[in-house]
Amino acid sequence: MSSTIVIKDVSKSFGKKIVLNKVSLTVESGSIFGLIGPSGSGKTTLVKLIVGMDSPNQGNVQVLNTAVPNLKLLQKIGYMAQADALYSDLTGEENLAFFASLFKLKKKAQKERIAYAADLVNLTTDLKNKVENYSGGMKRRLSLAVALIQDPEILILDEPTVGIDPELRQSIWAELYRLKNAGKTILVTTHVMDEAEKCDRLAMVRDGEIITSGSPAELKKQYGISSLEEVFLKAGGKQ
Numbered sequence: 001m002s003s004t005i006v007i008k009d010v011s012k013s014f015g016k017k018i019v020l021n022k023v024s025l026t027v028e029s030g031s032i033f034g035l036i037g038p039s040g041s042g043k044t045t046l047v048k049l050i051v052g053m054d055s056p057n058q059g060n061v062q063v064l065n066t067a068v069p070n071l072k073l074l075q076k077i078g079y080m081a082q083a084d085a086l087y088s089d090l091t092g093e094e095n096l097a098f099f100a101s102l103f104k105l106k107k108k109a110q111k112e113r114i115a116y117a118a119d120l121v122n123l124t125t126d127l128k129n130k131v132e133n134y135s136g137g138m139k140r141r142l143s144l145a146v147a148l149i150q151d152p153e154i155l156i157l158d159e160p161t162v163g164i165d166p167e168l169r170q171s172i173w174a175e176l177y178r179l180k181n182a183g184k185t186i187l188v189t190t191h192v193m194d195e196a197e198k199c200d201r202l203a204m205v206r207d208g209e210i211i212t213s214g215s216p217a218e219l220k221k222q223y224g225i226s227s228l229e230e231v232f233l234k235a236g237g238k239q
């Protein structure tokens with residue numbers, strides 16, 4: 001199995017505050033990898049280093065055997081940030097068309113991708129409405145559709161299902177599985193333990209360090225408990 005994301009000894013500080021401390025992790029191609037950990041533990045910071053939006057003070061990040069940042073990599077990464085980056089005075093469809101145009105999709109492919117992505121997040125009937133009239137959950141869904149628009153090899157999703165109802169969350173996860181089975185590599189951050197359970201591998205981040213990693217079953221075994229919620233509390237708690 002090859003590795004899509006390789007992070008080696010990465011440290012990141014903001015001023016005097018050390019936010020990531022010698023973090024190393026590997027995400028295998030064609031897998032779903034979950035980053036879990038308490039709020040403020042450094043997950044988003046790590047994700048931003050992978051996408052190339054920020055750079056580490058030490059260590060290195062490679063995606064598809066290429067050092068980050070790299071312009072060509074951006075084409076291959078679909079990134080859904082925690083804060084929605086959408087144009088509120090445009091419609092949902094116009095937003096999708098705008099982001100599709102950044103990837104130079106041909107008109108026909110663009111139309112197909114917009115229809116696919118909108119359908120996936122259940123926004124087809126709202127596409128002609130302006131985003132300023134969307135609810136918070138609808139904006140999250142549109143952000144996910146944007147992340148998928150160019151059919152990227154890698155999906156990096158920072159808390160993708162916050163504000164999304166359980167039924168749609170389930171169908172989004174079904175699609176993430178389908179994408180994984182089609183060979184895509186997916187990294188998600190999540191606070192939701194039943195989502196963590198769906199990942200192939202997990203890394204738990206606390207105070208800028210990876211304190212444990214493994215499959216959900218391995219983590220439960222390691223801590224001798226039956227639910228990931230307990231692992232989260234046991235490993236994440238400051239005893």
Ligand SMILES: Nc1ncnc2c1ncn2[C@@H]1O[C@H](COP(=O)(O)OP(=O)(O)OP(=O)(O)O)[C@@H](O)[C@H]1O
Nearest residue numbers: 014017019037038039040041042043044045046082
């Ligand atoms: N640009 C920045 N400047 C200063 N401090 C920052 C910056 N970005 C993040 N931090 C700090 O780094 C720490 C980790 O933040 P980060 O957003 O990575 O956590 P997180 O694990 O993603 O949290 P959450 O689950 O709440 O999203 C926090 O203490 C945060 O205040």
